[in-house]
Amino acid sequence: MTQRIPVVAGNWKMNFDHLEATYFIQKLAWLLRDAHFNYKAADIVIMPPFTSIRSVEVLVEAEKMKISVGAQTVSETAEGAFTGDISAQMLAKLGCSYVIIGHSERRKYHPEDDANLVDKVRAVLAAGMSPILCVGESFEERRQGIELGYAVQQVSDVMRDFSDEEARKVLIAYEPIWAIGTGMVATPQSAQDAAGAIREYFRTTYGESVSESVRILYGGSANASNASSLMEGPDVDGFLVGGASLDAEEFSRIARLTVKSAKDRAHRAA
Ligand code: PGA
Secondary structure (H helix, E strand, C coil): CCCCCCEEEEECCCCCCHHHHHHHHHHHHHHHHHCCCCHHHCEEEEECCHHHHHHHHHHHHHCCCCCEEEECCCCCCCCCCCCCCCCHHHHHHHCCCEEEECCHHHHHHCCCCHHHHHHHHHHHHHCCCEEEEEECCCHHHHHHCCHHHHHHHHHHHHHCCCCHHHHHCCEEEECCHHHCCCCCCCCHHHHHHHHHHHHHHHHHHHCHHHHHHCEEEEECCCCCCCHHHHCCCCCCCEEEECHHHHCHHHHHHHHHHHHHHHHHHHHHHC
16 A cells, blocks of 8 residues: 555634734744654645735744645636636745645635636646645435435546546545534544545546545544544545644644554554
């Protein structure tokens, strides 16, 4: 099995102005340094609101933290008369490496559907960044027992026409909507079932090598108390963390536990 580097991405949503963001990063830098955190063992990503991205990057550089910065959405168009929008090129130039695409909150409150999600993924890839495509069922699909098919269909609707090289760079975040911000986390088994089904989709569509490279994250009330058990599933490669990413101590704990769990899992598999 390929060793995939786990990802712990903090989705701040609409929280922290640039001054609060600076304070958070200072604290996180101190906590990770104090814990002798091995930056090579995981990709740590902070995804602030647009207005805080630059401040976070300046401090990350100053503190010599090996973490990445990302954005929470992006325009599918390159430039022009699109008031209020931000292009992938602008984010790439700023130094962003990741962009969340199709978060359920964006799908709900903004006109984001499969067609423009495909264009957003394309725009992010063309700018040299990695999209984190969010999928996941609502309570209703789960009640009907169709959650796995639903999540896989959402992945397929967006991902079916990319090249192998493009598909390899995409990350998927399985985020059951009923678990987001509710404290109702998926069981490790259902997180693994969804991640496994999504990986199987990549295997049948793109082949073994791509499917073994794509990183599949879990999101939805992930925190330091459930991170280790959620990482037991062999197809879960880390987390997209919302609420718990706003607390530097909690976030650094999740990062450390994820690294430890990935290591333990690799030992068990060896
Ligand atoms: P949560 O959010 O961790 O607060 O549930 C996750 C997300 O929406 O990405």
